[in-house]
Amino acid sequence: MNADLASEVSELNALLAHTLSINDTIQFDDLRLEDDFPAFTIPTALAQAPTAPVRNTIRPPGFVARMVPGASKRHQQALLIEEQRFSEAISAYENAAIKHTSAINNERKKHKTSHDLFLAKVRQRNQEVDELENAYRNAEADAIVTYNTMVLEKSRYPENFPQEFRLAYVPESKELVVEYELPPVAIVPEADSYKYVKSSDSINGKPRKKADIKDLYQDVVASVALRTIHEIFEADQMDCVQVAVFNGFVHGVNPATGKDMTSHLISVRATKETFLGIDLARIDKKACLRNLGANVSPRPDELQAVKPIVDFNRIDKRFVEQSDVLADLEARPNLMDLSPFEFENLVSNLFDRMGLETKQTRSSRDGGVDAVAFDARPVLGGKVVIQCKRYRNTVDVSAVRDLYGTMLNEGANKGILVATSGYGQDAFEFSKDKPIELIDGGGLLYLLKEVGVNARIVFPTDG
Template identity: 55%
Template sequence: MARRSGLMATIAREAARQARISEAERKRYEREQIRIAKEQQRQHIQNEKDAKLRYIESRIEETDDLNYELAERIKDLYGILDHTLQVNDMVSFNSLKINEKFRDFIVPTSISVPLTKPQLDDYINKIKSPNLFTKLIPGFEKKYQSALIEAKQQYENGLVLYEAKENERLVAKDRLKSEYDQEKYMFEIKVRDRNLEIDAFEESYRNGEREAIIDYNAMVLERSEYPAGFPQIFRLAYISDSKELVIDYELPNKDIVPTTMEYRYVKTKDEISEKFRKIQEIKNMYSDVVAGVTLRTIHEVLEADQGNVIDVVVFSAYVHSVDPATGKDSMPYLISIRVTKEKFEGLDLNRVEKSVCLRNLGAQVSPRPTELQAVKPILEFDMVDKRFVEHEDMLGSLQGLPNLMELNPYEFEMLVTDLFARMGLDAKLTRSSKDGGVDCVAFDTRPIVGGKVVIQAKRYKNTVGVSAVRDLYGTMLNEGANKGILVTTKSYGPDAYEFAKDKPIELIDGGGLLYLLEKNGINARIIFE
């Protein structure tokens, strides 16, 4: 019994030991699981922190990108004039031609390499020739001769197949060559016609033909690269007598200026907020845009004037808007300027202050362009009348219309007097001058803006110079008039415009006179004999 009790005690002790070992293993496993769970939790928290940090960094980077784009936009707006000063605006007529050569004739490999012609020996050499031993074998010679016949037949068949495929190859090659020659011929015809057209265009331009000059300057302005949002819509006209280019240009509206001054990321709200630009700053920037487009456009056409066909540029710019009072579309003009080439080329555009420069050039500028306060264009675009041309160009199409050049001085002075009377002025004819013109004193009866107006007409065949404008200005001073108007059947020289630019004088040339007459029910023409 004692031995049995000792065995049981040993078994019990072993069981207890194993239980302790199992319990220890279980506790170690639980501790390991807890450790792993805590490690996973710490890693999860770290991952969340890293993800949140990366997210915040991405939002900050997004904000930086917005500010960079905003800064580039502002830089582009302020650099409208500077941009064009870095490029040559002249259009090379040679660049308008087709100068590239037609592609070379390349034959595909599949038909470029001649096929290998079958050779009889290649077929015969495959047959084992008889020797002394094989000649003794009955029937061998017969078999050999039969094989020779078959080989020759195979050669003939191969030769027929070769000739057929080689013919197909040559036909395909000839077809490709024929197609290539036809395409090359059509290309050369196109090149010849295009280049002859460009040569004729250049000749017309250099000869001072109106349509060619308009087309050339349209290309100059169309090639001008502006930031996004600029309409780049314009109309051009050209007055040959005074070598005057008239530009009617559409400006972007004030929305072209970003209202946002800066973007900021607010971490606590997780949002990108905007700091808005001051209203006065928006007004100043938009005024700078208007001035920049004006100076840039004039610079471009004058720099590109390789034919020396422009002496004067008239630039007027407007915006498309809606009249808040009527709800109808309106086109208020925000700037208008007439400047001579000589004076403009004397400017250093790299150093000028744009607004001051324009005032010095006598530009009429809206004092509040963001509010669309309009100015009167120096020259109504529609007043550049196409009927005002030389006799040989338009005589046949103008039959039945009175020629103002055929009127005597008295008839012409009455016509001018009646015209301004119809336009609402109290016009009174005073006296005729020796040169056939007319001095007329009129009164604009509107309060505040009205007053005494001196009108003088010049029925001239030649360009009116500065002396006539000086005479009118002297008459104004003598009469105590508020305004002077000079009307001519011809055109004005650059010096006349320069003298009148900062004075209350309006110059109406032949095209403008015809336009005003038509608007008031009088259809006429001007033909120089």
């Protein structure tokens, strides 16, 4: 029992190290099927062919036997009987041989039919793989999600890990967001060791300290997050993913209400350039996550939640929009048709409805500020500076630096940059450890929908 316990804990401690020796890249050729259908073999029941009958030899009577009256006649009768038997045996043999050949031919037909179906399956599968590979190499969003889904599904965890997740991809910023279900704290064994007590002939378990459970569970949460990001970046063949976001959540029961609850225990965003510069075999996981600007629960064993750096639903809604009825879509206002002032006013009204006290600045006197909001909440609240970018192109890091400078000049607690497009990886890298929130076009549409405003973003196609 102690050996099993040690093995279980060792497996949890090695979650991150396990993936470092594995190449997580999906080779498309490995997904294709080959014609390895088994050759036809005669079934065992038909392996033995009917045996041709042998004519019995009826020897004529000898000199002495012929002296016996009727001997010659009996010899003739024996010849006739044997001829009759042999004729019937030949007929039965020929019928059996025909049936045997027919049965083998039927089995050959069945084999050919099965082989044809298998070949059709091979052709269909290989065509699907070809289409997926072409779409992936053309950086199509759905293909990138499918490819990375296969990458994460291939990752092997202990049997009692849920391994349930959702993916969303933002082409403009090459950002992949992973919403990942973590194992519950029960994954950590409650017993620290077992001991046999001779006097009572029983085995007693020594409980694991709560602090040790918390530390080991924190390590599991950190390992899954870093391992997932590592697998995504390592498997990225076409540089389709420049930014990866991992939101790890767990299902549990709210001790105050007894109702089911979902708590995010970790949220981390990493750029590919930064993450690939980390030696995962030598890091301290907590220090690494701090350096990446991760939000990590201080008490994951008590389901103490943190705020996701990127709300998955905001990203996901970006793709759901595409499935709406066209008539409804066309009826929505296009944010790109608004003037800069109208767009700033729209954003100000949005944050008003979200509970902030927002004031739009005058264009000629804004000093880089499009709107100022005040969050009335104690401790967490304060002054918020908002800038709006009605852009068709990716917002680069300079806009984020300008926002941060404005925050310092205004003495603001937080800065929010709202854009109709997306952000580059440098923008995410600059803002990761600062009180700055970047809202892209998909996030903006999601927030507008949450307050009852249906809109769309259609970029002009002219030069």
